[in-house]
Amino acid sequence: MNLRIPGPTPCPPEVLQSMTKQMINHRGKEFGEINVRVTERMKGFFQTKNDLLILTGSGTGGMETAVVNMLSPGDKVLAVSIGVFGNRFAQVAEAYGAKAIKLDFEWGRAADPDRIRQALTGDPEIKAVIVTHNETSTGVTNPLEAISGVVKGMGKLLIVDAISSIGSIDLPVDRWNCDVVVGGSQKGWMIPPGLTFVSVSEQAWAAYKTAKMPRFYWDLGKAKSYLEKGGQNPWTPAVSLYYALDAALAMMETEGLGNIVARHVRLGQKVRDGVKSLGLSLFADEKSASNTVTAVKATNGLDMKRLTTVMREETGVVVSGGQQSLEGKICRIGHMGYVTDADVKEVVEAMRKSLPKAGFVPVKA
Numbered sequence: 491m492n493l494r495i496p497g498p499t500p501c502p503p504e505v506l507q508s509m510t511k512q513m514i515n516h517r518g519k520e521f522g523e524i525n526v527r528v529t530e531r532m533k534g535f536f537q538t539k540n541d542l543l544i545l546t547g548s549g550t551g552g553m554e555t556a557v558v559n560m561l562s563p564g565d566k567v568l569a570v571s572i573g574v575f576g577n578r579f580a581q582v583a584e585a586y587g588a589k590a591i592k593l594d595f596e597w598g599r600a601a602d603p604d605r606i607r608q609a610l611t612g613d614p615e616i617k618a619v620i621v622t623h624n625e626t627s628t629g630v631t632n633p634l635e636a637i638s639g640v641v642k643g644m645g646k647l648l649i650v651d652a653i654s655s656i657g658s659i660d661l662p663v664d665r666w667n668c669d670v671v672v673g674g675s676q677k678g679w680m681i682p683p684g685l686t687f688v689s690v691s692e693q694a695w696a697a698y699k700t701a702k703m704p705r706f707y708w709d710l711g712k713a714k715s716y717l718e719k720g721g722q723n724p725w726t727p728a729v730s731l732y733y734a735l736d737a738a739l740a741m742m743e744t745e746g747l748g749n750i751v752a753r754h755v756r757l758g759q760k761v762r763d764g765v766k767s768l769g770l771s772l773f774a775d776e777k778s779a780s781n782t783v784t785a786v787k788a789t790n791g792l793d794m795k796r797l798t799t800v801m802r803e804e805t806g807v808v809v810s811g812g813q814q815s816l817e818g819k820i821c822r823i824g825h826m827g828y829v830t831d832a833d834v835k836e837v838v839e840a841m842r843k844s845l846p847k848a849g850f851v852p853v854k855a
C-alpha cells in the first residue's frame with residue numbers, strides 16, 4: 491500500500507523498529523536524556539533559539555496550547571483563514587472565550603498581507619494574529635514571511651499553525667519572527683501521530699504571564715519547568731514516540747534540512763506536473779501551491795469518490811478526499827516526510843489507470 495494522504499504519513503523501517511523498544515521510567519535519567527536530546531534537535535529544524543516544548547497530543551492539541559497559554563477570555567484575535575484548518579484555529583480561540591475576528595480568503599487562494607494590515611489598522615485592540623502556514627484542506631501555502639512582516643511590524647503576537655509545513659517547507663521561525671509555532675508528529679516528521687511541537691518566543695512568554703484562559707494539561711509553563719528538571723514532562727508522555735522521533739531526527743539530520751526542503755519543492759512540482767499531464771486541474775492557485783499537499787479538482791465528469799475508491803482497491807494508492815464543503819469536489823495527495831520520486835510516480839500512474847473508471851472524460855487537445 492502507498493499511503494499518500496496529508497497525515498498520518500508513512501514511517502521508515504528504522505522508525506518503526508525503534509518503537510519496539512521496551513518502556514522506560516519517564517521520570518528516569520534515560521528518558522530525560524532522550525527528551526533533552528530530541529528537543530534540542532527539533533529547535534534546529536524549527537530554525538529557532540526559542541524554547542520548544544514537545545507535548546503528547548495531536549496537532550489540534552498544539553493549537554489549543556497556543557490559544558490557552560497566550561490569550562485571555564475577551565481578547566481580540568485576528569483569525570486569518572484560507573480553509574478548514576484556519577477555521578478550526580478560530581473555533582479553538584472562540585471555545586475559550588476569545589473574540590475571533592475572522593479574516594477569510596477564498597478557498598484555494600493564499601491570504602493577502604495587505605488585507606491583514608488593513609484589519610489590524612482598523613482595530614487597534616487586536617492583540618494577536620492566528621494563521622495557518624500551510625492549509626492542508628486546500629493545498630495552499632500562505633506567504634508567512636510577508637504576513638509576519640505586517641503582524642510583527644505592528645507589534646502583535648503571531649501564532650502559527652505550521653502542522654503540515656514545518657520540517658518539510660522552509661519556516662525559519664526566528665528569522666521570520668514567529669512567536670508561537672505549532673507542529674505535529676504525523677505530518678513531515680516521519681513518525682506516527684501523537685506528539686505536537688510548540689515553539690515559544692520571549693514575547694510569547696511575556697504574553698503567557700498575563701494570559702488568563704483556563705489551562706491545565708496544556709500549560710506551557712509547567713512543560714518548561716519539567717523539561718528543565720532533567721528532561722521530564724508534567725504528565726506521562728508517549729514514550730515510544732520519543733524513540734521514533736530520535737530515530738527520525740537522525741535520518742533527517744543525515745539528509746539535512748536544506749535538502750529536505752529542496753526535495754519537497756521538487757516533488758511538489760512533480761506531483762502538480764503529473765496531475766496536469768493527465769488533463770486534471772489543481773484546486774490551488776498555482777503561485778501559492780503547497781509543496782506538501784496537492785488538491786486536485788473533480789472536473790470533466792470525474793466522480794472523485796469513485797476515483798479514490800478505485801485507486802485504493804485496484805492500485806493500493808490511498809489519497810484523501812475533500813473536507814466539509816469540498817467533499818466530492820477535490821481529492822488531496824499528501825507528499826510530505828517519507829516520500830520519494832518513485833512514490834510520486836506511483837500516485838500519478840495510479841490516477842492515470844483509475845480515471846477512466848471514474849467517469850473522467852479528457853478534453854481533446
Ligand SMILES: *Cc1c(COP(=O)(O)O)cnc(C)c1O
Pocket residue numbers: 497548549550551575622624625626651652653654674683
Ligand atoms: C493535520 C493538521 C491539523 C490537525 O492536526 P491533528 O493532529 O489532526 O489534530 C491542523 N492544522 C493543519 C494545517 C493540519 O495539516
